[in-house]
Amino acid sequence: MTVRLGDALPSGSFESDHHSLQAGLRAWIENKTGHPAGYLEQLYTFADRDREPSSDPNTRRISISYLGLVREQSALGSDRPQWLGWYEYFPWEDHRDRRPPVLDAIIEGLDEWASSDSEQHASRRHRIDHAFGRVGPGWNEDLALQRYELMYEACLVAECGRLRGPGFGRAMAGDHRRILATGIARLRAKIKYHPVVFELMPNSFTLLGLQQTVEALAGLRLHKPNFRRQVDQQELIEETGEITSETRGRPAKLFRYRRSILEARALAGSRLPIARD
Amino acid sequence: MTVRLGDALPSGSFESDHHSLQAGLRAWIENKTGHPAGYLEQLYTFADRDREPSSDPNTRRISISYLGLVREQSALGSDRPQWLGWYEYFPWEDHRDRRPPVLDAIIEGLDEWASSDSEQHASRRHRIDHAFGRVGPGWNEDLALQRYELMYEACLVAECGRLRGPGFGRAMAGDHRRILATGIARLRAKIKYHPVVFELMPNSFTLLGLQQTVEALAGLRLHKPNFRRQVDQQELIEETGEITSETRGRPAKLFRYRRSILEARALAGSRLPIARD
DNA sequence: CTTCATATACTCGAATCGAGTATAAAGGAG
């Protein structure tokens, strides 16, 4: 989900009264979008010279990007930006229903690009196979940025100067789509070891709702019993005692996030075989 | 390990002919330090206003920091910067031999600071308990930055204007020690799911050498049999066939890193309970 | 009352993990 301002990410120059960029940004977001920012982390600083193909090659525009998560709010009138799912811009990243059919055309285009340079053929081929899961354990949702970068290099997206073919997905202003891809990749990696999903949930929610949110982020369908077990043994949520009956099926218990637990537990164990003595 | 230039991190302004910052930086490092950079990733962009207490509060200095890993080289003459272990600057982060005795004094100072503000007492106390492992599962090496930030807020490090007490660890220029803490924390987290350690190893190495490198990064002692098992089943290394006999003990087999494996395997599984069908 | 859809609970074997033990091979002390 991203704020839409004519297919651009919300941005501005950083003049602010605040000492820290983060604090200034928080105020700016709330003012500009009407949504208070819950979670906020620095994403990446883009400073390459050819970010804007049209401008003077001797200037360098520096963008410090942030990843923010906010709860979706009810409609706020048409003067406010609307929410738009990010799969508009990255249709090949959504594997929830099925492997997106558009992937075939993308991979065909990439293969063509790989073959077009006999010297780099093998290395390009390796990158494609890896990023799109043709080797190894299959599709890896974390590689969203690598996939976009390959498509950019191969000129399969409209941002590329000399686009060939249709241009996959909806384009964005400047290099905003690259920034968004960076954010998606970061967020997809992050949800695995830090409970940021809850910043997107309302105060009380069902387990299915939580699962569907994670699925939307990861672009994958998850295994319901195992998802519940995982959530359960992390002890991150507790029942509110209430029950919801949204249309169809057995009513579900409502849960709330236990903010306090964060301080008491190590999230996603250490993975290092520590010696104890 | 960090390059020493009078207790500062190597830095410079980013005028370069290169289109990408990363490429320019790579060239700059090699030129300046004589060490070719192996692994390089953007770390964090520091842009707060009060980074340099002495300067004009209406200017903002922006530093884009990078984390780089290089193999240690033989001495190159005294005109080149020397390597210095980072535990000079963060003695409380080295738990390889034992819990560092200096931690007692640090925690005492922090407790005093927490108590000095009755309104924030509880929240400060929580942060201290969490960062220094007094609650939950104990010491967590990944929290190096949080620990430094607490010490900075409590004015227990010399960078703070109104230092009280001795000032723990060796100070660095400007906010370089905060940057270094950021890098340590990032690297400690990274080695758990990405095989960057090998960027620090020579072409062939023993398992103990590898373990000691990881231990130096994590500041922890590891369990030898389990460390070997983990390395082994990741299939990241292979025997060279040779044997080393560095002084003392049974000679060890030499191993080399299998660069190729990276493309074929998913590193540190997905942690999401994916549905397959 | 049956069917459908969803919620929730439980099972089972495989893989992984923490912790520890056992054996092998070098050098040095006596």
Add this chain to the structure above:
DNA sequence: CTCCTTTATACTCGATTCGAGTATATGAAG
């Protein structure tokens, strides 16, 4: 030479986690 120290390497065992699947509960719709 023998024993001891030191490091290398191999193996064990129980507990926990994980992938995958099954079974039962409870509402709404027809």
